Amino acid sequence: MVRVKTHRAKARRVIGGFNLKRVVSISLGSSKRDHKVLVELLGEQFEIARRGTDGDFDRAVELLKELDGKVDAIGLGGIDVFLFVRQKRFAIQDGLRLMESVKITPVVDGSGLKNTLEREVVRVLAEETDLIKEGTKVMMVSSVDRFGMAEALTGIGCDITFGDLIFAAGIPYPIKTVKELEEIADRILPEIAKMPFHMIYPTGKKQESQDEAKVQKFAGYYLDAEVIAGDFHLIRRFMPSGLNGQTILTNTTTPDDLDFLKEKGVGTLVTTTPEYEGRSFGTNVMEAALVAVLGKPWAEITPEDYLELLGRLNFRPRILNL
Numbered sequence: 001m002v003r004v005k006t007h008r009a010k011a012r013r014v015i016g017g018f019n020l021k022r023v024v025s026i027s028l029g030s031s032k033r034d035h036k037v038l039v040e041l042l043g044e045q046f047e048i049a050r051r052g053t054d055g056d057f058d059r060a061v062e063l064l065k066e067l068d069g070k071v072d073a074i075g076l077g078g079i080d081v082f083l084f085v086r087q088k089r090f091a092i093q094d095g096l097r098l099m100e101s102v103k104i105t106p107v108v109d110g111s112g113l114k115n116t117l118e119r120e121v122v123r124v125l126a127e128e129t130d131l132i133k134e135g136t137k138v139m140m141v142s143s144v145d146r147f148g149m150a151e152a153l154t155g156i157g158c159d160i161t162f163g164d165l166i167f168a169a170g171i172p173y174p175i176k177t178v179k180e181l182e183e184i185a186d187r188i189l190p191e192i193a194k195m196p197f198h199m200i201y202p203t204g205k206k207q208e209s210q211d212e213a214k215v216q217k218f219a220g221y222y223l224d225a226e227v228i229a230g231d232f233h234l235i236r237r238f239m240p241s242g243l244n245g246q247t248i249l250t251n252t253t254t255p256d257d258l259d260f261l262k263e264k265g266v267g268t269l270v271t272t273t274p275e276y277e278g279r280s281f282g283t284n285v286m287e288a289a290l291v292a293v294l295g296k297p298w299a300e301i302t303p304e305d306y307l308e309l310l311g312r313l314n315f316r317p318r319i320l321n322l
Contacts, residue, residue: 002026007316011130017185018224019044019045020038020045020046020047020048020291021045021046021047021072022045022046022047022070022071022073023046023047023048023071023074023285023288023289023292024048024050024051024067024071024074024075024288025049025050025051025074025075025076025077025281025282025284025285026051026053026060026063026064026067026074026075026076026077026098027050027051027052027053027060027076027077027078027079027282027283028052028055028056028057028077028078028079028197028198028203028204029052029053029054029055029078029203029204029207030052030054030204030205030207030208030234031052031053031054031292032049032052032124032208033050033052033207033252033254034049034050034052034063034302035049035050035123035277035279035281036048036049036050037049037276037277038200038277039276041145041289041293041311041313042293042312043267044293045282046278046289046292048276048281048285048289050077050281050282050285051063052077052078053204053295053309054204054205055064055198055203055204055205055206056204057094057097057098060098061097061098061101062241064098064101064102064107065101065102067100067174068102068103068104068105068182069103069104069105069106070105071105071251072105072106072292073105073106073108073286073288073289073291073292074102074105074106074107074108074286075107075108075109075110075282075285075286075287076098076107076108076109076110076281077101077110077284077285077286077289078093078201078203078207079092079095079098079203080092080095080111080145080197080201081095081096081099081109081110081111081187081200082109082111082149083097083144083145083147083189083193084111084115084147084227085144085147085181085182085185085186085189086147086151086182088185088186090144090185090189090190090192090193091193092193092197093193093194094196094197095197096107100244102191102256103166106291106292107288108282108284108286108287108288109287110282110284110285110287110293111283111287112287112301112303112306113145113273113283113286113287113290113292113306114146114147114148114149114283115148115303115304116148116303116306116310117272117273117286117310117315118148118149118152118272118283118285119148119149119151120151120176120307120310121132121149121249121270121272122149122152122156122260123152123182124316124317125249125270126318127158127263129146129319130154131227131247131268131270131319132158132227132249133156133157133158134156134158135157135159135223136156136158136159136226136227137158137159137161137224137227137268138158138159138160138161138222138225138226138227138228139151139160139161139163139222139224139225139227139228139229139236139237140153140160140162140168140229140230140231140233141163141228141229141230141231142163142164142168142231142232143162143163143164143181143237143295144164144181144185144189145231146229146230146231149229149230149249150162150178150181151178152177153238154177155228156305158208158227160176161174161175161176161221161225162174162175162176162181163175163187163218163230164181164184165255166199166218166221167214167218167234167237167238167290168192170214170217172217174221174294179261181222182245195215195245200296201233201234202233202234202237206236206237207233207239210236210238210239211237211238214237214238214241214285215238215240215274216240216296218238219240219242219300222238222239222240222243222246223240223242223244224255224274225246226246226247227246227247227248227249228246228247228249229248229249229250230249230250230308231250231251232248232250232251232252232253232257232289235248235250236257236260237265240262240264241264241265242264242265243265243266243267245265245266245267245268245269246265246266246268247266247267247269247270248261248266248269249270249272250269250270250271250272251270251271251272251273251280251282251283252273252279252280252281253269253278253279253280254278254279255278258320258322262322266322267317267321268319268320268321268322269319269320269321269322270317270319270320271317272317273286273315274286274315274316274319274320276317290306290309293309294309311318311320
């Protein structure tokens with residue numbers, strides 16, 4: 001999802017005779033995960049970078065204002081702006097504050113890709129692998145931030161557990177249907193959206209540690225699942241030891257994350273975004289790159305535009321046997 005801008009950024013760098021488009025993700029996450037790559041997408045050169053602020057909200061606002069008008073697109077990382085359940089949208093107030101600090105450059109939070117690419121990834125896994133099929137026991141640590149994935153898994157007929165109440169609120173209540181998820185979301189998300197974001201999602205140094213109390217208390221949900229899906233920071237924060245070859249279906253991972261998953265006993269890692277120089281980027285920065293490629297106002301971009309472009313780019317899920 002992106003806020004509509006009336007102007008496009010004009011700044012360009014030139015490398016090797018090519019105009020270089022710049023896409024930057026400003027994240028509330030740890031700066032230890034910062035990364036920058038040069039890639040070619042459909043004949044255009046891109047510099048794609050991620051800059052973490054270690055949970056410092058004011059620093060994030062400062063960087064966003066600094067980049068505004070100087071890059072081609074901006075992604076917001078480590079935070080959601082909008083949560084979706086079916087056609088209902090719930091706005092996170094802290095996310096809106098970050099988005100509204102950018103006045104010129106297109107800014108996205110990744111939800112456009114979550115609703116298209118991640119549905120497509122589930123379809124590919126179901127049709128081309130044996131990792132996901134009817135009856136597969138799937139545990140999603142959170143579903144309202146990746147409703148496209150949740151709905152796609154449900155459509156295949158997976159035996160799915162939505163862990164939104166378990167891991168966000170510490171309430172040992174597994175949600176088993178999309179209908180029940182929708183009913184609960186209607187009641188609690190309007191209030192949750194008003195809370196400071198660090199109270200509902202790990203930011204800064206919390207992304208480097210685990211919530212040991214919940215790890216022990218809720219380990220069974222991980223151990224009983226065949227596939228553990230959703231945001232990587234949430235998956236990591238509550239993951240117990242002693243897994244027996246489970247599949248992780250997630251987004252951004254680094255080489256250090258792979259070591260962590262191996263130690264915990266994970267069998268297969270699937271990331272929905274491609275790997276560049278040893279790591280995958282978040283959906284927010286990849287959506288920002290697609291917006292820059294499309295070169296048209298976000299209000300005119302449809303899910304079909306994203307899917308057509310993803311097909312041309314041959315975006316495929318990365319599958320690693322650990």
